Amino acid sequence: MAEYESHDYDVVVIGAGGAGLRAAIEASARGARTALVCKSLLGKAHTVMAEGGVAAALGNVYPEDNWQVHFRDTMRGGKFLNNWRMAQIHAQEAPERVLELEEWGALFDRTPDGRILQRDFGGHRYARLAHVGDRTGLEIIRTLQQHAVHRGIDVFMECTITKLTKDGNRVSGAFGYWRESGKFILFKSKAVVLATGGIGKMYSITSNSWEYTGDGQSLAARAGADLIDMECIQFHPTGMVWPLSVRGILVTEGVRGDGGTLRNSTGKRFMFDYIPPMFAKETADTEEEADRWYTDKVNARRTPDLLPRDEVARAIHYEVKNGRGSPHGGVLLDIATRRDEDYIKRRLPSMYHQFKQLADVDITKEPMEVGPTCHYIMGGVRVEADSAQTTVPGLFAAGEAAAGLHGSNRLGGNSLSDLLVFGKRAGEHAAAYAAGLAAQPAVSEEEIDLEAREVLGGFDSQGTENPYTIQRELQDSMQALVGIIRVEEDLQQALVKIAELKERSRNVGVEGNRQYNPGWHLAIDLRSMLMLAEATTKSALERKESRGGHTRDDYPTAVKEWESRNVVSRLQADGSMSVTVESKPEMPPELQQLFEEG
Amino acid sequence: MPTAHLRVWRGEDDGDYYEYDVEYGEGMVVLDVVHLLQAHQAPDFAVRWNCKAGKCGSCSAEVNGQPRLMCMTRMNTFIPGETITIAPLKTYPLIRDLVTDVSYNYEIAQTIPELKPRPREADGTHRMGQVDIDRGQEFRKCIECFLCMDVCHVIRDHEENKREFAGPRFFISLANVAMHPLDTNPQSALLDPAFGLSYCNITKCCTEVCPEGIHITDNGIIPMKERSIDRWDPLRKIFGGSR
The missing domain is CATH 1.20.58.100 (Fumarate reductase/succinate dehydrogenase flavoprotein-like, C-terminal domain)
Incomplete structure (x- = not known):
């Protein structure tokens, strides 16, 4: 017989990034006895690495923006493989989720009239990303973390779940071990929310940390849940390529959003050669128009540097393959010749820091060498759009672990908003589901052994x-x-x-x-x-x-x-x-x- | 390939330094070398890390006696052939190898007063000027690497002080709430002496090691000390008045 400690909860949330924290906050607020279980220390989850911003049609910079435009951008970016209902809910609810963070202490960068500033990003028609310089993920996780701590949610840190238990067709708990002692722990729970992130660690060049080993997707599959679209993986176009030891570390799309442009070894801005018909109507075809667009969105069309990520990643791949790459097998991302030093340091402080410290490159004076890096999986656990419930009763999934919202390609900025919108919904529906169960479902000793x-x-x-x-x-x-x-x-x-x-x-x-x-x-x-x-x-x-x-x-x-x-x-x-x-x-x-x- | 001569702490309190030679590649950082050590010589070597890009603050250690993020410490900053000693953070009880028990941090975090924002404007927004939030954003850059706590002499060698001293990271947390433009929580301005701000004698060790360059002492601790004096000065209590 296995020895283990045992706990009873209504809702157990696995993963404490943005989605997990938001789910736990919501479940707890709705009266569920809630546990939050995470592999790392609290506050270290992958959300902390998100840089550019959170997409929400607040309309602060462009009043023309609204949920319909955001919905449309998301569907087009995902090449229509998206679950339309998830894309609709996401676009409709993202603004309120962002404003709510502000209530909880988040300090986003401001417009001149004191509202939340929004920045341009790939595939978004209007400047839409609320941000804090290039460390938006840190701001979001810290805000949620502090809020959760004050709600009295039980947090089990450095605790890895390896198996979900079931009672008949329902989920009944989660079993795992403490990393520190190696001892086993069982959570008997009416509902379980998977918020475990992605799978990047099965690739060698990735922006993902050691934690991204697909725990949620595999826990779900072993519990009998469906996974969908597992072939849809996002290779972010701009990861660092040199030195080799930092290959894959993310370079935010915000560099291009703030004026940076991609060049090949001949100095050519090659993205003009890769404008797909689907986006031709709204994309600038001359450098002059593309540069004008940063300040004149009414009369100029957007720069092809900000096409959706799949388009840019493929373009870089072909440039390198055809011998027009940079010295270390990437392409050049140039903001140094296009924006002044103060602006770059203010808008992109952590990029400045990262290149200076890890690559001896001063991005205010030299171009960055960048290339595609495995960044995100659009596929994952199949969920019902409104409730975030998987095909197994009592098992919910949110954030990167869940599939559907992003279709075959995710737009930058739509991940942080996804976490907030569907994290909240998963917590809400898990709590409601748990409240509807009279008794704690049973856990089989045999299964645990x-x-x-x-x-x-x-x-x-x-x-x-x-x-x-x-x-x-x-x-x-x-x-x-x-x-x-x-x-x-x-x-x-x-x-x-x-x-x-x-x-x-x-x-x-x-x-x-x-x-x-x-x-x-x-x-x-x-x-x-x-x-x-x-x-x-x-x-x-x-x-x-x-x-x-x-x-x-x-x-x-x-x-x-x-x-x-x-x-x-x-x-x-x-x-x-x-x-x-x-x-x-x-x-x-x-x-x-x-x-x-x- | 060059070889690094590592001297790393292994085991618990009764452990010892062990020496390893690890071949490494161009451009690597100390954390890469530690990973190579794990992959080829010591698979059970315990170390925390996550982002490997200086954003999460997990891989803190004392490298040649200096508190550092291992992911941001490049191998070419050492003299070739130099022995590189890697030890766990001293302020926290050791679990094993480089991993320490940091539960103290999370206990203090629970005691930091919570922001209570003023109501939203009529249009549903909060209006704040960028200039009003610059200071708060500086505090919020903190990645919780706890290097500041590691060098703080109030707690580094004095376990007993931890009961009454929140430490530099949390003085920044307190300052963040107290200086937040939306805050109306009377608790946050009160600055309970239980946080132990008076123990700090402004040696600025914390500021020096902050990988985010937060001016912990000048912008956080000193202004908070000034408020604390305003609030708790016994003469002011008797004679009243405020600055």
Whole structure:
């Protein structure tokens, strides 16, 4: 029998980034006994790294802006694979969620008349991102963290959940271990909210931290929930490329929003060569018009530097591939020749700092070298739009762990607003669901014993495989074979490699004891990463077209019929992932109309 | 590839420094070398880290006696061949290797008064000038790396003072609420002596190590001390008056 401590709650929220914190705040405010469980210390979650801003049609800078325009931008950016209802709710509720943060102490940058300032970002028709310089994520997490602390929510820090328990078809709890002691812990809970973020750690070049091992998606899949669109991964166009040790670290889109431009090795502003027909009408085709747009949005069209991220990432990829890259295999991002030193330091202080300290580059004097980096997964746990409930009763998901809002490509700034809008909804509906259950659902001892044995397996085995080596090989394969540009042959090859790594991961050995042991933690996380790598690769094979973050060299165009189809991944009894294609909800005519108006 | 000679703390309070040679690549930072150590020689080496870009404040340690973020400390800042000693933060009880028990921070955070904002304007907004929030934004740059707490001599060598001293990070939290343009909470202006501001004798060690360049002493602690004197000066209590 496994030894463990046990706790009883109405709602357990897993993950304490923006979505998890907002969900916990809401569940608690609605009277649910709420626990917040996170792998790192409170306040260190990935949200802290978000830079540019939070998208909300406040209309402070352009009164013409409203939820309909934001909705339209989000759908077009996602190449219409989005769940329309999520996109509608998101656009409608984001402004109030941002204003609410201000009530809780957030200090956004201001307009001259004292309201929240908004900045330009890719794919957003109007300057829409509320921001704090280039450290907006920090502001949001700190605000939510302080607010949550004063609500008396129980926080379990450095605690990793490895398994959701079920009573019949309902979720009944969450089981895991304390990182510090390695001891087991069980949360019996009526409802569980997954807010665990993404999967970036299965790629070698990524802006994501060690935590992004797909915990939520794999917990959901193992509990029998559906995942959708796992092939839709965003490669942010501008990560650092040099020195190698910092490759992948994010360079905010705010650099381009504030006047920066992309150039190739010949000095050419190459984005003018990559304007897709879908955005041609609203994109400047001369440098003069593009530069004028920063100050005159009425008579000039937007710069192609700010096309949606998938377009820019692909363009950079092709420039480098065709021999027009920078010395270290990226392209040049130039703000030094376009804005003065004071402006750059005021608007982009952490970019200035980051390049100065890590790369010896002064961005007020020299261009930055940048290239695509794995940044975000649009796919994830399938949820019902209004309630954020997954296909398993009592199990909810929000933020990056959930899928649907962003379709096949997310617009910058729509992640922070996603966290707030759907974090709140997940907390609200989880609390309501829990209130509707008379008794605590049951947890099976057998299920827990089985999980405990599996988690401790690496200690007992005579395993010879090093978990770090397996992760490195997975990352290299995914990067090379399931990266920004994909073809059938590579994807098939990736599946063979993943199968090999799955087999080898059974033979992982763990050194040391259970107390704060990163090697052991990684050995456990490999299970999720390998499962989701398989889901992503199989889904990428299934979607025989190119759309948003999913680009197939052998099917290079978007196919109309695929616009209405989700690729659904489900875990099979033998541990493999199956994929099927299902049609997604159709947009009602009144919303369709928004696109016909242009 | 160059080789780093590391001397790192291993184990708990009864642990010791262990020496490792680690080959590393161009442009690397200390945290990269620690990761290489984990991947090839010491898989169970305990260390906290998250963003690896100086934004989350997780990988704090004492590198050659200096409190540093390991992700922002480049290897080329050391003399080639120099032994690099990496130790856990001394202010906090040790758990294992470089990981310390920082629960003290979270206990204090709960005692910081909460912002109580004035009502919104008629149009549903809050109006604040950029100039009015510049100072608050400076305080809010804090990434909670707790290097300031590590160097603060009031608590670094005096466990007993932790009961009555909030520490530099939290003086900044207090100042943030007290100087917030929207705040109406009488508690935040009160500045309870229980936070122990008077223990600070303005040596500015905290300001020197802040990776975000926050002027902890000049812009946070000193103005708060001035308010505290206004509030708690016994002569003022007797004779009244305020500045």
